[in-house]
Amino acid sequence: MAQPDALVIGSGPNGLAAAIALAQAGWKVTVFEAQPTIGGGSRSAELTLPGFVHDVCSAVHATAAASPFFRTLPLSEYGVEWIEPPAMVAHPFDDGTAAVIERSIDRTAAAFGRDRESYTRLFGGLARSWPRIESSVLGPLRWPRHPFATAAFGLRALRSANGPARSTFVEDRTRALFGGIAAHGLLPLDQLLTAGFGLVLGAMAHIVGWVIPRGGAQTLTDALVAYLRTLRGEVVAGHRVGSLDELPPATAVLCDLSPRPFLDVAGSRLPVSYRRSLERYRYGMGVFKVDWALDAPIPWRAADCARASTVHICGTMAELNRSENDAWAGVAPERPFVLVAQQSLFDPTRAPLGMHTLWAYCHVPSASTEDMTARIEAQIERFAPGFRDLILKRSVMGPREVETRNANYIGGDISAGWHGGLQFIARPSWSLDPYATPTNEIYLCSAATPPGAGVHGLCGYNAAQSALRRSFS
Numbered sequence: 001m002a003q004p005d006a007l008v009i010g011s012g013p014n015g016l017a018a019a020i021a022l023a024q025a026g027w028k029v030t031v032f033e034a035q036p037t038i039g040g041g042s043r044s045a046e047l048t049l050p051g052f053v054h055d056v057c058s059a060v061h062a063t064a065a066a067s068p069f070f071r072t073l074p075l076s077e078y079g080v081e082w083i084e085p086p087a088m089v090a091h092p093f094d095d096g097t098a099a100v101i102e103r104s105i106d107r108t109a110a111a112f113g114r115d116r117e118s119y120t121r122l123f124g125g126l127a128r129s130w131p132r133i134e135s136s137v138l139g140p141l142r143w144p145r146h147p148f149a150t151a152a153f154g155l156r157a158l159r160s161a162n163g164p165a166r167s168t169f170v171e172d173r174t175r176a177l178f179g180g181i182a183a184h185g186l187l188p189l190d191q192l193l194t195a196g197f198g199l200v201l202g203a204m205a206h207i208v209g210w211v212i213p214r215g216g217a218q219t220l221t222d223a224l225v226a227y228l229r230t231l232r233g234e235v236v237a238g239h240r241v242g243s244l245d246e247l248p249p250a251t252a253v254l255c256d257l258s259p260r261p262f263l264d265v266a267g268s269r270l271p272v273s274y275r276r277s278l279e280r281y282r283y284g285m286g287v288f289k290v291d292w293a294l295d296a297p298i299p300w301r302a303a304d305c306a307r308a309s310t311v312h313i314c315g316t317m318a319e320l321n322r323s324e325n326d327a328w329a330g331v332a333p334e335r336p337f338v339l340v341a342q343q344s345l346f347d348p349t350r351a352p353l354g355m356h357t358l359w360a361y362c363h364v365p366s367a368s369t370e371d372m373t374a375r376i377e378a379q380i381e382r383f384a385p386g387f388r389d390l391i392l393k394r395s396v397m398g399p400r401e402v403e404t405r406n407a408n409y410i411g412g413d414i415s416a417g418w419h420g421g422l423q424f425i426a427r428p429s430w431s432l433d434p435y436a437t438p439t440n441e442i443y444l445c446s447a448a449t450p451p452g453a454g455v456h457g458l459c460g461y462n463a464a465q466s467a468l469r470r471s472f473s
């Protein structure tokens, strides 16, 4: 191997984005991946039966479609095709109906009764201001290009999700729908900043759609790798880096790692004060995930659920709050909030003809060993009677397996660290350049840096810019 200019540890979407951004600048880059397959949180595999392609981690890719960096890459030339389902997300209720978000704000709001105007005003305003606030929402903390629009968004996003759910909407259905979207943040909905998740992900449903990649999350990874190779970048799979001392010399080492594994790999090269600040980094709740091979599509009682790529299962806002508060407090929820994705309904490449895949997870206490399979299936059965009879095979992944498969997800925390409190902006610690470390050649480029979790590659892109800036100065 020729001596590289940059080494990247970890081939998640951020590691690959960092490698591409550096290779585009003419650097020779090599990526090392611990697992035998490339992609980190963006992979697919036949987890159940031959012919059933399951997304091992990420399933719904609104953040990838919205990513200003991915938008610049020729991903479609390398096989990425976004499928937009007829509806983005459905939220079923016990009366056999569902609240649904469509791509169109007007069509969505038209079904929301007394919340029609509030919904149109809130998300219509957000969609219009998105081009002005995008770089602030998706970038590291810095003076915004459009301070008034950003401040207006920030004041709303700072609140707890329960705040706008109660003050903006009057219908229980709209409140629960908004709460379900905000709960993607893996935080109890009475915590500050959780409104931000509901606003950003809700707005993305209208701006780019909650799209899924044809063929599975792996196609996005494969496209990134194929493009990287055209730029002379290399990816070495099945090579776990135990310590930076094992690596050849390079101008920069970018670590697609969350703080705990980062300290294991790079700790001896970092000053004590910085090490201490990373040791204070907090991880949050874990997830319990189940994938199924099904004999037929899910028999939803609410027909609208069959139009959406994502279905949020929890019923009311009260039930949702109970589930998230329990998981946060260390109790495995009796009736968990279940996030469901049903990709094969819209992508026939995922399962044999007439059969289907199903992907779901719920939030559980960090490192919980409780088996949530029966509780997750009971929640789905509640809104789709007959679901259990369709199961051909299931694959189960509790928080410990999630961490075993990816060292970044401590205790099963798929966000690579809590997004709450000050850690939301000081991620992983206070710094105007959170990607650079005090050690000149070492950088962090994982979801433990801004803008945080999700498949968007922006942490990697921003880290690469930091490395380029430092090397030129």
Ligand SMILES: Cc1cc2nc3c(=O)[nH]c(=O)nc-3n(C[C@H](O)[C@H](O)[C@H](O)COP(=O)(O)OP(=O)(O)OC[C@H]3O[C@@H](n4cnc5c(N)ncnc54)[C@H](O)[C@@H]3O)c2cc1C
Binding pocket: 009, 010, 011, 012, 013, 014, 015, 016, 032, 033, 034, 035, 038, 039, 040, 041, 042, 056, 057, 058, 059, 060, 061, 062, 063, 064, 239, 240, 241, 242, 256, 257, 261, 265, 287, 289, 361, 402, 405, 406, 407, 408, 409, 414, 415, 416, 445, 446, 447, 448, 452, 453, 454, 455, 456, 459
């Ligand atoms: C179950 C689940 C569901 C999710 N659903 C969605 C979703 O629907 N939509 C969405 O946008 N996001 C989703 N996410 C989150 C998303 O996958 C992550 O936020 C994203 O992958 C983070 O990317 P990353 O590049 O920072 O790190 P990762 O994707 O975590 O990649 C890090 C890589 O580093 C490797 N690594 C770790 N240690 C070493 C080492 N010592 N040496 C070499 N390699 C190492 C790991 O094996 C891994 O491949 C989900 C995640 C999970 C787990």
